[in-house]
Amino acid sequence: MADEFILDTDDLQRRMEGAMTALRSEFSSLRTGRASASMLEPVMVDAYGQPTPVNQVGTVNVPEPRMVTINVWDKGLVGKVEKAIRESGLGINPQLNGTIIMLPIPELNEERRKELTKVAAQYAEHARVAVRNVRRDGMDQIKKAKADGMSEDDQKFWETEVQDLTNTFIGHVDEALEAKQAEIMQV
Structure with a gap:
């Protein structure tokens, strides 16, 4: 007992x-019309043969309220990062500028x-x-x-x-x- x-x-x-x-x-991963580095957390890039979070292949910055930039460290991965973002379903169209990928956040x-x-x-x-x-x-x-x-x-x-x-x-x-x-x- x-x-x-x-x-x-x-x-x-x-x-x-x-x-x-x-x-x-x-x-935090839901887009609210404002730029946020956390919105890229679910995006995985096929880097070096395995899925890798975007923040582990480049530096993610939010320079202005409607823009996220990713400075990709390895030039060979720029295309893969861009493809991963396009296919992620975030509804964002990445723009390339060398090794920097710019993500303008459209109004919802x-x-x-x-x-x-x-x-x-x-x-x-x-x-x-x-x-x-x-x-x-x-x-x-x-x-x-x-x-x-x-x-x-x-x-x-x-x-x-x-x-x-x-x-x-x-x-x-x-x-x-x-x-x-x-x-x-x-x-």
Whole structure:
């Protein structure tokens, strides 16, 4: 029989924060009409026979609000970097200037903005599911402890703790989504 069950809420909170970190990372890759070096993070270049992130084959800079530049270190990779950007689905048309690739960021039209808000909503839903999965793990631990002899009062206490933590993080996801959607829709 269990003496005193103590749920590791710090572990649950850490795992829920991991879902938030993943969400922020996904949000940073969404284009909002402003130049950002992070928008190139998902782009992989076939460099030296293996997929390599763009920031590992050149220096990525944002010299002005609507321009990203990549100074490719190896002249032989310039064409591959340009091809990777064209095929990435970012909707950006790279311009070559020697070993420097310039990426002018076009204004987003209304239709594209609405599309991006839907993508942001999908990312947020994935984060909510991840938070709920952590909640389920916590509830399973409580049920196991109940089977091992935990009192009903303790069970209710821990279930309330886990639910409060879950509600807090779902609220954080919703706030992040609202902020990102407002940023995307801003002209």
